[in-house]
Amino acid sequence: MSSASVVPPHGPDAAAADPGRTVGVRLSDAALQYGGVRLFDGLALTLPAGRTTALLGPSGVGKSTLLRLIAGLEAGDHARATVTCDDGRPLTGRVAYLAQRDSLLPWAGALDNVALGARLRGEPMGPARARAAALLAEVGLGDRLTARPGTLSGGMRQRVALARALMEDRPVILMDEPFSALDFLTRLRLQDLTARLLAGRTVLLVTHDPLEALRLGDAVHVLHGRPATLDAPLTPPGAPPREAVDPAVLALQAEVLRRLTGEDHAGGGGAP
Amino acid sequence: MMARVGRIGVTVAGLLALWHLAYVLNGRRDYLLPSPAQTLETAWRRLDTLWGHALVTYGEILLGLALGTALGVASALALVSWAPVRRWLMPVLVVSQAVPVFALAPLLVLWLGYGLASKVAMATLIIYFPVASAFLDGLRRTDPLWLEQARVMNAGRWATLRHIRIPAALPALASGLRVATAVAPIGAVVGEWVGSSAGLGYLMLHANARMQIDLMFAALALLAVFAVLLYFVVDATMRRLVPWQRETEAHDG
Known part of the structure; x- marks a missing residue:
């Protein structure tokens, strides 16, 4: 089983984390x-x-x-x-964390929400935005990049949250x-x-x-x-x-x- | 939009009609309550005088609003960023809210003189507290979930403040600013009543003393119109600043 991800890993820790x-x-x-x-x-x-x-x-x-x-x-x-x-x-x-409650920032568009981690760590925003856009396309929201969470349905919001978790590119x-x-x-x-x-990632799924x-x-x-x-x-x-x-x-x-x-x-x- | 303008027009016309009714019921005693028509006529006749004083008061209000907002925002940021500042200044801020600001007006005039400075200081003081406390409240009530996300994302304190806590506090700041805008004219006018040589408050006091009630009403009307316009401008600006607030409310409702 190969990973379906088409987005290359990126970030300073990608190389360090790669063997493991x-x-x-x-x-x-x-x-x-x-x-x-x-x-x-x-x-x-x-x-x-x-x-x-x-x-x-x-x-x-x-x-x-x-x-x-x-x-x-x-x-x-x-x-x-x-x-x-x-x-x-x-x-x-x-670790990337996908919370129970929708944790998107209401003032930011989908793209900015997905790229939040990069922005918070002060990483260059050009590549981060491109990667965030690719991930949103992968979760089927390629046409809603600027949409704020308040204008998205519950399912769309969790897809944005999923894209954000993937954006972090963490093994767990x-x-x-x-x-x-x-x-x-x-x-x-x-x-x-x-x-x-x-x-291919180590996932803990808590559910009822x-x-x-x-x-x-x-x-x-x-x-x-x-x-x-x-x-x-x-x-x-x-x-x-x-x-x-x-x-x-x-x-x-x-x-x-x-x-x-x-x-x-x-x-x-x-x-x- | 047209419907909204229409509603406002009807409201204003209704208020003017009530005013006129009160004038008639009061026995048309102009020295107690002049009619709207007479007030308008006086306003037009004395426009030069009124406008000169109005500009002074408007300037005081706007300067006070700008200064009070800047100081309030800066204080809230300082209080939330540095724990020692918070520990020492928070009680001071809370206690100082209990001091009636109007009681300080004579002191401010004594210290800062009869000119612009004492009125701007007065307006600033009145605007400062609602802005500082509302923004501080907003900064301290960030959704813990967002802060946890930031922590898992290895965000620093400043990045979290800048990209999460400040935007999250903007709706609270907007409410504080709306309250501040509503009370801002009070500060300027009270300052003028205590001691001044220009401004609508000064004009009202003198018109009152000389039984020129129509002039006093004209000054009051100019103040009221400005206060309402200012409120609408600030309110519209705040709506543009926090466009997501309505979306979220619409979603919840």
Whole structure:
């Protein structure tokens, strides 16, 4: 499987990061507590290099926090974790983050939103704009370069956000319920696009949608219980994006639902 | 646009009719409340005098607006950029808001004289607080999600301030400026009442003392027209400055 990206990598860190373009990440000893309640403790999660890891769980179980711990966005005493990369270098600066809520800047056009990282780091804007325009064309918004987020639909906005995450050209991409606000069909289309564009990167996809996890994930973890624990991952067969009507996907969906609802899924249960 | 102009025309005509009605109900006592027609006639007859004083007051208001806005914006930026400045000056700013600025007018006239400076200072003070506090509020309420994005993108503090926090605070600054514009004429006129040798406030005070109520109303009308025009100009400018605000509201609504 070759990456579908037609946009060449760019930026000062491209050369440095190249040998380890795909990097595996390991989160260990993760703990989170709120108001004296232990949400999880001693949790470990591995994101294999170049693979998509999906993390499912009921709301409030702490799955977004787990993602934010990897992104380095959780500061404070309530949450802690150790994050290591399999190439031994720190993860800082090698992560792109696609947030749950639409995080585009309302005053900037689509192109400027995608090129935001370059602008913030003071990189030359000429090449950055050209690359941003190419990425927007790739997500199907080549004709809306100057459109401000307020004039775009929800699906278009998340496509701009996806282009912005790709623009950063980081080996690790963290997605926190990226499509939860979209209608079903738009969500399916965006999942296809995401699978195509993010192939070959190390991706963590946090979602509450079992179908989304099973369509995109190479490994699907379910986080549940209090304190929460991670099950052994499910590994749907075939390459993402899998068809929504794929019998294997549908069968695993039943298993995921069982795990999410917290029923005992150990074999040898009571027979009818 | 035409409909809007039409609505404004009807409103103005309605207000003038009410004024005239009040004049009739008041027994046509010109020394208490002159009619709109008479006010207009006086304004036309004394236009030279009025216009000379009006230019002084307009100048004070505009200078005050420019200075107050510049100082307010600069203070907000300083307060949000340097923690020590914030720790020391924030309480000063909050407490100083409680001081009635009008009570300072006699002092300002004493210190800065009867001329332009004391009125500009007065207008500046009145405009400064709404602008500074609104902009500061906007700068401190940046959506945390945008700041997190900037952090993941390895942005520096200044780049984040310039490309995210300041643009994000512009709608708040615009509201502050609208409030400031509405109160700006008060500062200039109060300054003129306390001590001056020119300006619409000065003219009104003297016309009042000589029972030239029609002249006083003409001066008041010139002040009101300017205040309304200024508000419309500032409001339109702010709309152009933050065009995304309406889009977002339209989306939410």
